[in-house]
Amino acid sequence: MTKMIFVNLPVADVAASTAFYTAIGAEQNPMFSDETASCMVLSDTIYAMLLSHEKFASFIPGRTIADAKTAVGALFALSVDSRDDVDATIEKVARAGGTADATPVQDHGFMFSRSFADPNGHIWEVFWMDPAATAGDAATMAVSAA
Incomplete structure (x- = not known):
């Protein structure tokens, strides 16, 4: 399943x-x-x-709901098919009233990401990763991303 x-x-x-x-x-x-x-x-x-x-x-029950506009409890990441799709998604967000680039843009060559905050402050990262890079050695990718 x-x-x-x-x-x-x-x-x-x-x-x-x-x-x-x-x-x-x-x-x-x-x-x-x-x-x-x-x-x-x-x-x-x-x-x-x-x-x-x-x-x-x-x-x-018994717990407080965090205000996502002032505190971050989670960061959600969604993959897309291309760098252009990353930009297109963030453009939609801006037109819809969200906050584009809520965190710094990241461009590591093999991976590109931008983020947004929805109207309640929840942060989503939209990213593209080169499929050829995902076939490579994970340790090498981590070092080159740093």
């Missing part, structure tokens, strides 16, 4: 967050969406669950 990932994100406004993710190319799965949650399909195996603060809190 293919493994899937569901990234659960607390959001201030489910409808506004759904509109943002739709604008950058995600599709909503209505079967798992209502006024408290929106299931956004990023790929066949990756989903972002946009949850109202109340719904998100129900999964973490």
